[in-house]
Amino acid sequence: MPGKPKQPASRRTTPAANRSAAQKSVLAARSGTSRWMSVGLPVGLVIALVVVLVVVKVASGSSKPKSGQAATGASASVAAKVTSVPQSVLNQVGLGGVTAPPKAISGAALTADGKPRVLYVGAEWCPYCAAERWGLAVALSRFGSLTGLGEVTSSGSDVFPNTPTLTFHGASYTSDHLSLTAKEIYSNQVSGSSYAPLDALDAADGQLFQGVGGGSFPFLDIGGRYLFSASYSPGILSGLTQAQIAADLANPDSKVGKAIDGTANLITAAICVSSNQQPANVCSAPGVVAAKAALPKAT
Numbered sequence: 001m002p003g004k005p006k007q008p009a010s011r012r013t014t015p016a017a018n019r020s021a022a023q024k025s026v027l028a029a030r031s032g033t034s035r036w037m038s039v040g041l042p043v044g045l046v047i048a049l050v051v052v053l054v055v056v057k058v059a060s061g062s063s064k065p066k067s068g069q070a071a072t073g074a075s076a077s078v079a080a081k082v083t084s085v086p087q088s089v090l091n092q093v094g095l096g097g098v099t100a101p102p103k104a105i106s107g108a109a110l111t112a113d114g115k116p117r118v119l120y121v122g123a124e125w126c127p128y129c130a131a132e133r134w135g136l137a138v139a140l141s142r143f144g145s146l147t148g149l150g151e152v153t154s155s156g157s158d159v160f161p162n163t164p165t166l167t168f169h170g171a172s173y174t175s176d177h178l179s180l181t182a183k184e185i186y187s188n189q190v191s192g193s194s195y196a197p198l199d200a201l202d203a204a205d206g207q208l209f210q211g212v213g214g215g216s217f218p219f220l221d222i223g224g225r226y227l228f229s230a231s232y233s234p235g236i237l238s239g240l241t242q243a244q245i246a247a248d249l250a251n252p253d254s255k256v257g258k259a260i261d262g263t264a265n266l267i268t269a270a271i272c273v274s275s276n277q278q279p280a281n282v283c284s285a286p287g288v289v290a291a292k293a294a295l296p297k298a299t
Contacts, residue, residue, distance in 0.1 A: 065195065066156035068125060068188035071167050074149040074242070081246035082134070082149070082166070083141040085261060087285055090138075092252040094290035096262020099233070102226040102270060104296040105212055109274070110224035112179035116274035119181050120168065121209045121219040124188035125155040125195045129218040130165035131234040134245065135263025136220065137166055142268055142282050144175025151242045152188055155195075160234040164242050169198055177275055181205060185217075220267075223274025225298045228267065232259040265291035273298055 074082075110117045120136060122129035130153070140146050150167040154160065168182035183199040190196070201209060212227060213219035220228035236259050237245060248256035269292035272283035282288065 064193060065125070065158070065190050066161075067190045068153035068155050068162055070189060071124065071150045071152040071169065071187070074151045074166060078151065078166075078242050078246040079147075079149055081249055082137050083146055085138050085141075085249045085264070087287070089250055089252045089257070090261050090265055091285055091287040093258055093261040094265060094287050095294050096252075096260075096265070097236070097255060097258035098231045098262040098266055098291075098294065100229070100231050101266065101294045101296065102220075102222070102228040102231075104298050105221070105225065105227045107212070107224055110208075110221055112181075115175075115177060115179045116223035116271065117179040117181065118223070118271065119205060119208060119219070119221040121183050121185060121201065121205070121213070121217065122168070123186035123195065123217050124152050124167050124169070124184050124198065125158065125186055126217040127154040127158050127160035127163045127234045128230040130154040130160075130163035131232060131237060131259075132218045132220065132228065132230060132263070133166045133168065134237075134249075134260040135231060135267055138249065138260060138264035139267035139271065140173060140175075140178070140180060142264075143178045143271065143279070144173055144180075146171065146173050148172045154234070155188055160238065163234045163237050164240055164245060165237075166242070177279055178271060222267065222270040225274050226270040226295065228270070231263040231266065261287075262291065266294060269295055 110119060118140070122133065137146060137149065148171040150169060150171070152165055152167045154163040154165065156162050167184055169184040171182060173180040173182070183201055183205075185197065185199055185201070186195040187198045188195065208221060209215060209219050212221060216229065218229055222228065236255050240256070245256055245260070248254045249260055251257045252261065265287045268282065268288050272278075272288060272292070273295065275283070277283040
């Protein structure tokens with residue numbers, strides 16, 4: 001689905017949401033009932049149609065989710081290209097192919113050890129997380145050293161199935177300017193009737209995830225100032241490999257480069273707001289300055 005991603009409510013394809021498919025179907029059927037009654041259909045026919053709809057909806061929503069490609073360590077070539085996108089390319093892209101800017105959020109600043117903190121919460125099965133991770137990895141690499149990335153694909157049965165991506169599970173980050181907490185809550189591997197649990201949030205981060213983000217994946221809180229979710233459509237990555245995506249990051253004219261590098265510039269601009277525009281060589285880069293214009297006013 002090239003173009004603008006779905007709105008946040010439709011992105012909440014969590015296992016809990018899958019388990020509530022039957023209840024949602026009943027509510028949808030009830031809503032439809034009132035419309036049918038208003039045009040004077042016989043009560044018996046209305047009831048029959050409701051029953052058919054509920055049975056069909058429950059049956060279609062009860063299929064077992066499919067695993068994506070199991071996670072492996074990122075190849076040296078992919079890791080190098082993701083963490084060293086030329087600044088000249090990023091400057092040329094600017095905002096690029098970003099179609100959904102972040103939201104400004106209010107509350108206490110998110111910090112750790114005197115530095116602005118980035119909190120990412122995702123799931124390996126999530127297709128919108130799959131898209132957002134690329135730009136996040138590029139942006140983080142401008143402020144520090146990101147190592148231990150993995151390669152994985154999103155669920156085989158969700159929208160945008162098998163989207164090629166990275167995973168932050170097991171990754172490490174060091175920076176003089178920024179603190180990172182990155183958690184993948186679920187694997188992309190099916191265990192029983194749902195996806196296997198992976199990383200865990202502490203109580204405070206869990207409250208932010210549920211309270212600020214509504215428990216929706218992906219959740220990306222930049223310093224308590226901005227909330228990112230899905231900056232572009234995962235469909236842009238359809239049919240590609242991680243190696244092809246990583247190679248396109250150096251091509252400012254490609255759809256992939258525009259989407260991911262534009263996202264990276266926007267995330268970088270949000271980090272710079274939280275870091276008082278430090279480091280200056282990153283925050284004053286033309287690509288970051290261009291992307292900053294798309295940020296809503298921080299509260």
